[in-house]
Amino acid sequence: MTDCEKEEALNLQKEFEWVLHQEVHTALDQIHQILVECARRFPVALYGNDNSPKQDKFVLSVPPDQLKCVVTLHGDSISHADITIKVQRQQMTIIRTSIISESPWKLQQIQDAANHLQQAIYHIDDVGKNYKFKSSDEVLHILGNILGSLQRGRTSLIVPRKRAMDDLIKSRNMKSLSPNLPEDIAISFYLQSHKLIVALYQLSNNHGNVKFDSSHAECSVPWLNEVLVLFTVGLQLCQQLKDKICVFSQYKDFTVGSRPSSPVLS
Template identity: 85%
Template structure:
């Protein structure tokens, strides 16, 4: 019985060393390839690829003429936009404004996601091709860094940061508009999953209490959808490798070149 247990432990040790020396590097190479492909899709300078001059045109509207916005997205900024929308006022109820090339509207979510993606790639680059891992904890530490960067990058695109109406009105991007909007109006462009969303907010005094109404339009951004798919694939591959390594991490005495723990006689 003891011999069987010893043999089983020895086989487990051999499998552990094969996973550390072979499978981990193979999986990291695969993850690296996916993430570099993801980087190629970003319309910014990222990991040796520069798509910052890439332009896309979109029309966002809510009929009938309640809201319409024709925009040009260049890199991570809206470089041109023709905007018109209706407001609840007794006078002229159509507001028109525009964004010009000289004062682009920055979509910070794109750059944030790109930065996190690049960090994830660098975590893999830091592991030399010939490096020999010595323990499961060492691999789990690196995978934790990669997973963290990918999760933050994906979240940057999927979950826009909430802003109070006052912060929207005072935001630096509002200065991109020409002419400027009145102090009771604000607009916002943001990403949510694979969509670009344009929202208009109007403050009003309701019997001494301030309230705001909003209306929004959205459109699908093809490269965003591709980026999110690749983020998800990268996360899944990382998690699969982590799960496999965790099987071995319960054997705390396992390190490369060590003898397997002797079975207890008790």
């Protein structure tokens, strides 16, 4: 091994130790700040923030007024809604129902995303500010936990869970409607990315032929857009740190305090 190669190996080792002892903590602190800022945007109490449930009113409609909803989004629930549905039977029929604050419609996606976000922050909190990392595997393990929580939280808001018509009709949320809808009609409120969506589903039986119709209306929810941006920034910063650590983890002999005779690629 030449003197040049020895010097290169030594410099790589020094850089590795600097990254473990300095840069990892700096990056985790930056990620922590982003995630706490994300938590502040949620309309529910989260990570020690005494957030009063935020209240927003939205109008969702499908022209020509086949479906119209005036909804109040309060925290992680729809606390009030006036819903008008036009359905074609023998003739055009107008159906009205509502949601009242005593029986709100729960948007579980918000609470799920909040729980995953809080878990990601706790993973960072578990690392003491003066803790000395001893290997790249240690850092990658923590980053894997953070990335997993953030990916699950972001997915909770972007990808709504699909349900069969039967499940929708029997769901607890459908009992929030007063009066109840006819058995051949169901509605569903859910989030998809930065939008609140109401979907209308109708089954019809025409001489033994069962037909399934659906329509939906949507509106943008400003705080959801902000939350998703911060989730994405947090994920990008985690991934950047992981990529940097992975460069060093290629070298089997790199551990804190060691002076490798030569970098050995795995």
